Amino acid sequence: MQSDNMKRGMQQAPARSLLNALGFTKEEINKPLVGIVSSYNEIVPGHMNIDKIAEAAKLGVAEAGGNPVVFPAIAVCDGIAMGHVGMKYSLVTRDLIADSTECMAIAHQFDALIMIPNCDKNVPGLLMAAARINVPTVFVSGGPMLAGHVEGRKRSLSSMFEAVGANAAGKMTDEEVRIYEENVCPTCGSCSGMYTANSMNCLTEAIGMGLRGNGTIPAVYSARLRLAKQAGYAVMDMLRKNIRPRDIITKESIINALTVDMALGCSTNTMLHLPAIAHEVGFDFDISYANPISERTPNLCHLAPAGPTYIEDLNEAGGVYAVMKELGDAGLLNLDCMTVTGKTIGENIKNAVNRNPEVIRPIDHPYMENGGLAVLKGNLAPDGSVVKRSAVAPEMMKHTGPARVFDCEEDAIKAIKGGDIVPGDVVVIRYEGPKGGPGMREMLNPTSAITGMGLGSSVALITDGRFSGASRGASIGHVSPEAAVGGPIALVEEGDTITIDIPNMTITLEVSDEELAKRKAAWKPRKPKVTTGYLKRYAALVTSGNRGAILEVPGEKEADK
Template sequence: MRSDTVTKGVGQAPHRSLFNALGYTKEELERPLVGVVSSYNEIVPGHMNLDKITEAVKLGVSMAGGTPIMVPAIAVCDGIAMGHIGMKYSLVTRDLIADSTEALAMAHQFDALVMIPNCDKNVPGLLMAAARINVPTIFVSGGPMLAGHVKGQKRSLSSMFEAVGSYAAGTMTEEEVCEFENNVCPTCGSCSGMYTANSMNCLTEVLGMGLPGNGTIPAVFSERIRLAKHAGMQVMELVKRDIRPRDIMTEKAVLNALTVDMALGCSTNSMLHLPAIAHEIGMDFEIDFANGISAKTPNLCHLAPAGPTYMEDLNEAGGVSAVMNELNKKNLLHTDCMTVTGKTLGENISGCVNRNPEVIRPVDHPYSETGGLAVLKGNLAPDGSVVKRSAVVEEMLVHEGPARVFECEEDAIAAIRGGKIHSGDVVVIRYEGPKGGPGMREMLNPTSAIAGMGLGSTVALITDGRFSGASRGASIGHVSPEAAVGGPIALVEEGDRIRINIPELSLELDVSEEELALRKSRWQPKEPNVKTGYLARYASMVTSGNRGAILEIPKKN
């Protein structure tokens, strides 16, 4: 066993003495050592229940003959970090999580791992680490939050942000905002719509790294505890059969994840995280893949914020397995991919029934024939930009209007709430990318302000920052190259006409090449507003093309 390096032989007597200090017995050290990577903390609602998940996993590992050893992983709550400097730290934690977990696992020579994540950067960070470490590994998330209820309607965190915008617009009272505040987040768990955390937990299941139900069983259901025990038991089966993450997370599995992403209508942040995960397995993932897959993949789900259904509804309808089984009717998936069940994806989904065609549309009656995400290109985004097409109202799929230019999120929000943005405008927020922010903040606040002011179906927003899965409307993010490296978004001037055509996948600035070249010659780099500490180092490391904010790390063998 790998752990023999620290448990067997006279030369390892000092190591064993330290295990003795931890209270481990000789019998425990003769079993496989399983690192249980717990993201439990008391600041993230999606993680406050992970202590119970961790204990259930440990019990499952012990029942199956392993020795579970809990080690920690960090996580940030994007909602609490929103709208201030804290959001600059959110995306960068993905790489910190991957690095620190790799360090823990390699330093202590675990034979296997159980990853227990739940929220936005925590899930992809641990998937990246799993690919690097490549010992038998299984994931079990903490599960989604139940939807809240306000005035008889299901609600979620995005409703809360939009309520603040409505209050600023004078269409909601403080008492009504308070009612939202007290009811939209009623339980622990990752926020209840198809936001980034739930997107990545569902895609973990598609990648084959989580058991069926990993993405959708609500956090407060006892079924989630049972799932955790089974994950603990199953990792020992992976050890026995020597099934490792790189046997599971193959190029075909990544393409499956992108396909199901389109059907579910996942967060645009998946277009940051899937390339980073692919990078760890040596796959050259370009975001252009999205359009080819979207063209043949129907959008089957309109989960909040795109529609009125929530993760609990998806779970009751049959979950991710039912969605995959619908897609498989059109042979859109690579069903021969291995999974942590020890079976292929095709074997896992065989016979999974769609129990609610209103939540999961049948494949021959989709919301649209094309997928939930689109990558737009043009002279404003020569390397691409991403929009959640499934959350855009029909009248905004094609839009042209004057640019209203802002150098940061705060200035844009002040203008929106101050009534300075009007129907037809295109709000441009720049210098919010990985290098320019630094840290690539999420733009949920400005999109929510636009929606709250009643402008969601008439105003577009374009940024080199990123969008939350909770954002809706014509919100185009991840514009690359970013402003901080001289991308065309840095050259936009107030009043320039911008043309958006989502069906034709184009994003154009109505300015001649000669004029753009002249503006480029006059452009001066803008100093980042964070010049010291980890963020400054991060800004210096990200690639100029920010192909998903991936740090320049060598591909793994």
């Protein structure tokens, strides 16, 4: 056992004395040491139930012959962090989570791990850590929130943001907003639509690191506790069979995940996180892989905000496995990939059933012939940009309009709510990328303001920041290179014509090459709008390419070679 490095032999007698101080018996010390990585806290609704899940996972490990020990991972709630400086800290926590978990697991020589994340950055951060640490690991998440109900209709957090925009437009009273406020988030759990948290939790099943139902069983269901116990059994079985994350997280399983991503219509943020996870196993994932996979993968689900169904509905319809069965039967998945069950993807999904063909469309009757995400390139985004195609109104699939340019989110929101943005406009928000923000803030507030003002089917938004899975409309984010490093988005001037062509996957600034070269020569870098210590370090080290906001110490690649 790996933990023997920490607890066997005379030299390790001091460590054993400290284990005694923990109250461990000799019998417990002799068992495999299993870390339960709990992201429980009392500020994130998606994490407030994780203490119970951790206890259930501990029971499962103990019943299966292991010695479970809990240690923490941090978590930020994007919804609570949004609209102020806190959003600059959200994405950067992914790397903090990965780094700190790696430190804890290796310092204490755990034999196996159970990861218990839930919200946006915890899932990818812990997947990155799992790949680095490479001891047997199972994911069991906190689970999705149930949808709220307002006026007889299911609602979610995106409805709340749009209600604020409608209020600013005079289309909703303060009292009507209050009713939304009190009803759209009725339980603990990750917000109930196909937003980033639920997208990544669903993709743990597609990659093979989570058990069946991990992405869809609601947080308040007792089935979630049973799943946690089963995760305990599974990780001990993996330990006996020596199945490790790098046996599961491979190029093939990540391509499987991207395929499932397209079918589900996941968040655009998956195009930041999947490349970062791939990077940990040595797979140089370029976001341009998305388009050929999207071209051959139909969009089978229209979950909120793209449609009227929610994660609880996907769960009742058969969950992620039912979606994968549709894809697998059509030859769109690699069925030989290993999973935490000790079986292949093909073996796991063999008996999955689609119980609701409106929630999960059959492969021959999809919502769209192409996948939910698309990568657009052109002279405005030479290295790519990402749009959630499944949430774009048909009339906005092709759009040409004048640029309305803003150098921060706050200025754009002020203009939108002030009525300065009109149908046909293309709102450009820049200097919000990984370096420029710094921190690559999520642009749910401006997209919701556009929708709430009734402009969702007539105004486009382009940014070098990122978008939430809750965003809808012609919202094109992750524009790369970002403005802070002199990308073309920094060169856009007020009134320039921009053409968005989603079917042809292009995004074009209608300015001559000569004019762009002239503007580039005159462009001067700006100092990043940093606030405190960690963001300063982040802005200094972050790379702002398509792989996402990954911290790299200068010279790291050369040292690795």
